[in-house]
Amino acid sequence: MPDLGPNAGPGPDERQKIRLWDPLLRGFHWLLAFFVIAAWCLGQFGPLKMTLHFWCGYVVIGLLAFRLIWGFLGPKPARFSTFLRGPGTVLTYARGFLAREPSHWPGHNPLGALSVIAMLAALIAQVTTGLISDPDDYINVGPLASYVSSATRSKAVGLHELGGSVILVLVLLHLAVILYYCFWKREDLVKPMLTGWKDVKRD
Template sequence: MGRSREARKIRVWDPALRFYHWTLALLVVVNWLLGQFGPNVMTLHFSLGYAILALLVFRIIWGFVGPAPARFGTFLRGPSAVAGYLRHVLDRTPSHWFGHNPLGALSVIAMLLALIWQVGTGLISDPEDFVNVGPLAGDVPGSLSRKAVGWHSLGGSIVLILLFLHVAMILFYRLWKNEDLVRPMITGWKWVRMR
């Protein structure tokens, strides 16, 4: 049986979602580096944080009104679907899943929540240096804005872990399952097995 009978090439990722994905990836990496090694005055870190916030707002809206593969209702599955997918995740065959598989859907939500946490804690953080104060730090109790500094640092570590897991799974799918997940996020096209 030829490949054309087993799977067909379809448009999965729309241009707006692909732009969001690659722009977010770049901004998150640069902002993490600025947070760790950047200048003491975090003006650029703040500006990129606002850009990340705008991208997150877009993604949430797009998760309800965007094309089917981008919509949360299309790719979020229940525990039984995740368990079913996990039973076959080690198979050495491509899954050809339309859009996000059930495990990938969980990673999307985890990354969105971690980044929302990062933006939120960054907005209210007050490291008491009188320079790098979040714009909303004055709107919350001082004890909360001081705790937000540590929460923001912890969140940066969580985002980094999620980013490494994301890249590791992409490599796993490429090397173990012979499934390229990067090209569809560049071109928008993916081979999908017909069920």
Template sequence: MTKQNEQIWDPALRAFHWALAVAVIGGWLLGQFGPLQMTLHFWAGYAVAALIVFRLLWGFVGPRNARFTSFLRGPGTVIAYVRTLPARTSVHPRGHNPLGGWSIVAMLAMLAAQVATGLILDPEDYINTGPLAGMVSADWNRWALGMHHTLAVVLLALVVLHVAAILFYRFWKREDLVTPMITGQRRQAGRSRKGRFTAPGRTG
């Protein structure tokens, strides 16, 4: 069985992925262990906000595999894909799989909520007030502060889940997800393997 490289991720999408990873992890570490004055933490948040905006735009105007229409599927397709997970046969949608597609949306929504709460929180320390805190009431400031801390824990759990999914695909499904996000290319068999998943209404 011959092997061939398939281009699946464009350079801009790969740069977004790794920049977001650095900004999110860096922001979390700075928030937990950084200096009392969280200027760098705020800048990490601004970077995350800019990256979210880019990804939303790229999801409409980017290459095929980057577009939301290429990987956001209905419940039936997602369930059909989930049923293939116990099998050790490798399943190769062209880009994001149906389950991963909705995971991306969930992550972007969670990050957007984290950024939004960071913009309006006020810890009443006269140092780390969000830049838009003055636009809302003190009750909203306090709510945003508590929610910001809660979402930080949720985001950490999502990052751990993301890494666990990568390891699952690597060692159970024998599918390398990391290298394609670096090189943009996936090495795959020259012909389809038995058990390959194909979304309804699509080929390839």
């Protein structure tokens, strides 16, 4: 590995390995990734009768409910109050985003926190439109479609299709940033979500 110079991030003596992500949060992350991808693939390429697509959606609803609860009652690194930052902190972090050095941030960094909120918001909107959609095929009607007007049911179909595209972009952006951190900033963001342990800046 080439020498990155004096500004190449904290040295070994300035870092500490901590247990960051708890097992439930790690399980949530990988289950959500699996069922969101499965639901998207079934929606795009699956059979006409989307029973499996609906069941993937129900699992995603349960996972989202868990994450919202865990965001308030879970361990400190999982709480929204811990990783949501003000504009000043976000801008300060963004200025160093292109630097070829790891951040060793203790948890979601300020930009990553925004992506978490964006993904959660997009998924909540997506499952909501899925629950009330009625594509007029008498097959794939959302379980709550009868509780809204016909105009709302029809509009929800288009919004659900648009939401699928938005989620695809967010997922691809998420993967691109992970690769960017791995190869440019030399920071592995995947391993901590597997093991729970991460090198962070020493307090």
